[in-house]
Amino acid sequence: MIVSGERVFYSEPVINKKLTRAFYTRPTLQVAKDLLGKFIVRQTPQGKIVGQINEVEAYLGEKDPASHAFRGQTPRNAPMFLSGGHAYVYFIYGMHHCMNIVTEQTGRAGAVLIRSIIPIEGLDLIRKNRHQVKDNQLTNGPGKICQALAIDRQQSGLDLVTSQELWLENRGAQISKIQKTPRIGIRTATDKLWRFTY
DNA sequence: CTCTGGATTAGCT
């Protein structure tokens, strides 16, 4: 980038662009697909961690039997009803956390579960948080991601558009060959192909 | 208040 007075010229495409509200407040299935290849950035007191999203699942809200919002709003799922761009983190199986990106407009409870990311920055910190697991097992699961990025219910409800500790970036990656399969670990709506990988 | 089972993981057979 070349800066000349008040004018700015870009010598290459703009990258490292933080995702805005407009990205998140769209239909859940569209946001889910578009999240593939984006980068999740976690700033902790111990350092910065970055990973590239390569597997997600869409949960469509009050009309989706597999969604936590299927039976309406509760204290736990309240962040799902906020505007797109918030985080929804829940605790499961007595030991794991899972992170969702809330979608759609305020009052519509869509969300996208982040199931796998590729470690990009902060590998030493990731390894420390995950302790003694093989490098190819560091962040290939929703519970593993939260452990690696030090995310728990304290981050649930966080606004990813304004937060200084957790946000997403578009670094210009172009994704092709998106695969659609049934969602993992659910008992209902297994006919819906709302898991996206590439 | 009590009960059930879960958007998972690691370790073992």
Next chain:
DNA sequence: GCTAATCCAGAGC
């Protein structure tokens, strides 16, 4: 492939 680990949200009474 099988399952223990371990908490708590949500439902039902």
